[in-house]
Amino acid sequence: MLLLRPSLQKKFTLLVSLAIVSTSLLLSYYFLKAYERYVLMELEEEGQTLSNALAHNCEYGVLLSDKAQLTLLAKVVYEDPDVRYVTISGENNELLVDLEAEPGVIRPENVRPQDILRKQEVESGEFVTYFKTGKSRIPALDILRVIRSQRNTRHAEELGMLLQQEAPDRDKANMVVIGHVRLGISPEKALSNIRSIERDIGILTGGVAILGIILTLPIVRFAVNPIRQLVEATQKIAQGDLTQKVKAKTRDEIGDLAKSFNRMVVDLRSSRDEIDKYSRTLEERVRQRTTELDQANDRLELELAERKRAEEEIRQNLQVQSTLNRLLQISVEDIPLEKMLEQIIVELTSANLFSLDSQGSIFLAEEGSDVLVMKAQSGLDEPVRTLCARVPFGKCLCGRAASERKVVFTNSANGRHENQFVGMCAHGHCCVPILYGDRVLGVLNIYVKNGHDKNPKEEDFLVTAANTLAGIIERKRTQEALKVFTAKLEDSNKELVQFAYVASHDLQEPLRKISAFGDRLATKCRDSLDEQGRDYLDRMQSAAKRMQTLIEGLLLFSRVTTKAQPFVAVALSDVMREVLADLEIRIEQMGGRVECGELPTIDADPLQMRQLLQNLVGNALKFRRKEEAPVVTVSGRLLNSIEEGSGKRQDGLCEIIVQDNGIGFEEKYVDRIFGVFQRLHGRDEYEGTGIGLAICKKIVERHGGAIAARSALGRGSTFIATLPAKQNRGDNP
Known part of the structure; x- marks a missing residue:
C-alpha cells in the first residue's frame, strides 16, 4: 500500500492545466479560422467592387483605345494595397494595360494545377479564380469581369462627341462585350495581422501552462505536513506511551496508515492490560493455591511462552514502525537524493528485524533505458559493488524483480548469480521492486541468511519500505525540479534589477549630455545654421526628449516590482481626492468634469493605488473627442464573491470602474492596449509613450487582481480593475 498519494492530486492538477x-x-x-473566413469574404467583396467600378469606367476608354486614360484608371485601382496586378484587354483580347506590383507576380496561369482551388462564375463570361500562393492559408483571387457597351454603329470619333448625351439607363439586351478587366487580389496584408494574433495566442497559452506548474507548490506543502504529524506521534508511541493517537484527517494512504496504526496501538494496550491483570491474578492464585503449584507452574510456563511470543511480536511491530518512522524523518531532511538513499539503506540493514542480514543495496532505474544503477549500499564487498554497479532489467535477481514487477526471493543464491567472483559467501536475497504507479523506479535488495525460510512478515515489511521509498524518491525529484525552477526565477529577477539599474544610470547619463549639448548648440549657434541645419538640430532635441520619456516610462514600469511598498489599509476615496487635486488644472484647461462616487477601503500599496487611479483618469482625459468636453466617471464597489473559471467562488473583491466619453477603440485591440509601448494612435495625434496602461496592468496583477476594458469606436471606454479587498498586511510580493 502506498504511504503517500500525492500523485492523484498532481495528476488532477496536470489534467486541469491540460x-x-x-x-x-x-x-x-x-x-483564427473564423477570422480567415472573414478576411476572404472581405477580399472577395473588395475585388468585386473594384473590378465592377473599373469595368464600368473603362467602357469608353476601350472603345476609343485610349491607353493613357485606361492606365490612369488602372493606377487608381492599383493604389489599393491588396491589388497585385491590373489588366485591361480590348476586343479580340488586345492587351491595353498591364500593371504589376512587382516583376513576376504570381498569377493563376503561373501556378500548378493543384494550386487552383476553384473557379466560380459570377455572371456570364465573368469568373473569380481562387488559387494558392506559397504557404498562405488564405487563397489569392483572380477576378475577370467583362466590359460591356451599347451596341452602336457610330465611329470612335463620333463617340467622343456624344459621351455626354448617353442615357444613364441603357438597354441591357443591346449590350455587347467589348473587353475584359482582370484584377489580382493578394491576402498578404491580412496574413500579417493573423501572424500577430497567432503570436499573442502562443504567449497566452504558454502563460497558462506556467501557471499550472506554479500551482503544484501548495500540494507539496500539503503532503509534508501530515507526514510530520505522523512522525511526532509515532515517536512517542515507540517510547512506550501507548496513550498517543495519530489523527487521521486525510483520506489517502497516510490516513489509512494512521488508522491501522491506531488499531495496532489499541490492540497493544489491550494486550498489555490483559497481561498485567493476569499477572496480578496469578500472584493471588499462587498465594491461595500452594497445593496446586505443579499444575499452576505448567500453566504458567505455557502462558509465559505465549507472552514471550506476543512480546516478541509487539517488539517487532514497534521496531517496524520505528524503522518506517525513521525513513520518514530522513525523507524530510534537506539532503541530496543519493545521500538520503545511503542513510535509508543503512537504517534498513541495521534494524535487526526478523532474520534480515546487515547487507543490502538500493538500485534506481536509469532515465531512458531499462538499466538499474546502484545508488546506495551497506556492507557489500568491493567486487559486488563493481560487478553490480549496473544491472539490466531481466538480468540476475534484481533485474528480474524490476522486469517482472514482483518480489524475487531465494534462500540460496549460490550458482544462480550471473555476476560471480572468487570468495563469494553463501547467502540469499529478497529483491523488492520500487513501484510508483505503473513506473519502476528501482529495486530494494536485502540479503538473508543462507538457507533462511521465506517469512511473509519480512516480505510485507520490505514491500512497505519499498512503497515508502517510491513516495520519497518521487517527492525528492519533484523538490529538486522545483529548486531548479526557483533558481531560474531568481536569475530572471536579478537580470531585471540589473536592467533597471543600467536604464537609470548608464543610459540616462549620455542622454543628458546629448540634451545639454543640443541646448547649448541651439543657444549659441542656431542663428548661424541654415534652415536644414536648424531642422536637424530640432530633430535631435526632439529625439533626445522622446528617448528620455521612454526611459522614464520603462523605469516606472520596472519600479512597480522593485520599489513596491508593503500592503496596508488604503482609503481609495482619499487617494482619489489627491489624484483630482493633481489633475485640477488639466481638467479646467480641457473644460472637463470628473465625477467620483464613494470608493471602498482595501489592503494595498498606497503609492501604487494613486498611480493606478491617476493613470486611468489621465488616460480618459487624454483620449477625448475634440468636439466634446471630457466627462470621466469613477465608481467602486465591494463584491461579496465572484465565480472563477474553475467553478470556485472567490470572496472579498473590490471593483473599480473608470468610464469616459472619449474616442474609444475597437475591442479587438483590447489586449494590445495593455502592452508596453503599445499605441493605437500616432504621437502627432495624442502624446504619450504607451506605457501608462501597461503599468496599470502590472500594479493590478501585483495585487492579485485583473483589469479589463470595454469600448466601442467613438462611444467612449470603460476600464474595470478587480482587486482583492483583503491582503496579508506587511507582505511585499
Whole structure:
C-alpha cells in the first residue's frame, strides 16, 4: 500500500492545466479560422467592387483605345494595397494595360494545377479564380469581369462627341462585350495581422501552462505536513506511551496508515492490560493455591511462552514502525537524493528485524533505458559493488524483480548469480521492486541468511519500505525540479534589477549630455545654421526628449516590482481626492468634469493605488473627442464573491470602474492596449509613450487582481480593475 498519494492530486492538477491549455488552443483555432473566413469574404467583396467600378469606367476608354486614360484608371485601382496586378484587354483580347506590383507576380496561369482551388462564375463570361500562393492559408483571387457597351454603329470619333448625351439607363439586351478587366487580389496584408494574433495566442497559452506548474507548490506543502504529524506521534508511541493517537484527517494512504496504526496501538494496550491483570491474578492464585503449584507452574510456563511470543511480536511491530518512522524523518531532511538513499539503506540493514542480514543495496532505474544503477549500499564487498554497479532489467535477481514487477526471493543464491567472483559467501536475497504507479523506479535488495525460510512478515515489511521509498524518491525529484525552477526565477529577477539599474544610470547619463549639448548648440549657434541645419538640430532635441520619456516610462514600469511598498489599509476615496487635486488644472484647461462616487477601503500599496487611479483618469482625459468636453466617471464597489473559471467562488473583491466619453477603440485591440509601448494612435495625434496602461496592468496583477476594458469606436471606454479587498498586511510580493 502506498504511504503517500500525492500523485492523484498532481495528476488532477496536470489534467486541469491540460484542459485549460487545450480549451485555449481550441478557442484560438476556432477564432483564427473564423477570422480567415472573414478576411476572404472581405477580399472577395473588395475585388468585386473594384473590378465592377473599373469595368464600368473603362467602357469608353476601350472603345476609343485610349491607353493613357485606361492606365490612369488602372493606377487608381492599383493604389489599393491588396491589388497585385491590373489588366485591361480590348476586343479580340488586345492587351491595353498591364500593371504589376512587382516583376513576376504570381498569377493563376503561373501556378500548378493543384494550386487552383476553384473557379466560380459570377455572371456570364465573368469568373473569380481562387488559387494558392506559397504557404498562405488564405487563397489569392483572380477576378475577370467583362466590359460591356451599347451596341452602336457610330465611329470612335463620333463617340467622343456624344459621351455626354448617353442615357444613364441603357438597354441591357443591346449590350455587347467589348473587353475584359482582370484584377489580382493578394491576402498578404491580412496574413500579417493573423501572424500577430497567432503570436499573442502562443504567449497566452504558454502563460497558462506556467501557471499550472506554479500551482503544484501548495500540494507539496500539503503532503509534508501530515507526514510530520505522523512522525511526532509515532515517536512517542515507540517510547512506550501507548496513550498517543495519530489523527487521521486525510483520506489517502497516510490516513489509512494512521488508522491501522491506531488499531495496532489499541490492540497493544489491550494486550498489555490483559497481561498485567493476569499477572496480578496469578500472584493471588499462587498465594491461595500452594497445593496446586505443579499444575499452576505448567500453566504458567505455557502462558509465559505465549507472552514471550506476543512480546516478541509487539517488539517487532514497534521496531517496524520505528524503522518506517525513521525513513520518514530522513525523507524530510534537506539532503541530496543519493545521500538520503545511503542513510535509508543503512537504517534498513541495521534494524535487526526478523532474520534480515546487515547487507543490502538500493538500485534506481536509469532515465531512458531499462538499466538499474546502484545508488546506495551497506556492507557489500568491493567486487559486488563493481560487478553490480549496473544491472539490466531481466538480468540476475534484481533485474528480474524490476522486469517482472514482483518480489524475487531465494534462500540460496549460490550458482544462480550471473555476476560471480572468487570468495563469494553463501547467502540469499529478497529483491523488492520500487513501484510508483505503473513506473519502476528501482529495486530494494536485502540479503538473508543462507538457507533462511521465506517469512511473509519480512516480505510485507520490505514491500512497505519499498512503497515508502517510491513516495520519497518521487517527492525528492519533484523538490529538486522545483529548486531548479526557483533558481531560474531568481536569475530572471536579478537580470531585471540589473536592467533597471543600467536604464537609470548608464543610459540616462549620455542622454543628458546629448540634451545639454543640443541646448547649448541651439543657444549659441542656431542663428548661424541654415534652415536644414536648424531642422536637424530640432530633430535631435526632439529625439533626445522622446528617448528620455521612454526611459522614464520603462523605469516606472520596472519600479512597480522593485520599489513596491508593503500592503496596508488604503482609503481609495482619499487617494482619489489627491489624484483630482493633481489633475485640477488639466481638467479646467480641457473644460472637463470628473465625477467620483464613494470608493471602498482595501489592503494595498498606497503609492501604487494613486498611480493606478491617476493613470486611468489621465488616460480618459487624454483620449477625448475634440468636439466634446471630457466627462470621466469613477465608481467602486465591494463584491461579496465572484465565480472563477474553475467553478470556485472567490470572496472579498473590490471593483473599480473608470468610464469616459472619449474616442474609444475597437475591442479587438483590447489586449494590445495593455502592452508596453503599445499605441493605437500616432504621437502627432495624442502624446504619450504607451506605457501608462501597461503599468496599470502590472500594479493590478501585483495585487492579485485583473483589469479589463470595454469600448466601442467613438462611444467612449470603460476600464474595470478587480482587486482583492483583503491582503496579508506587511507582505511585499
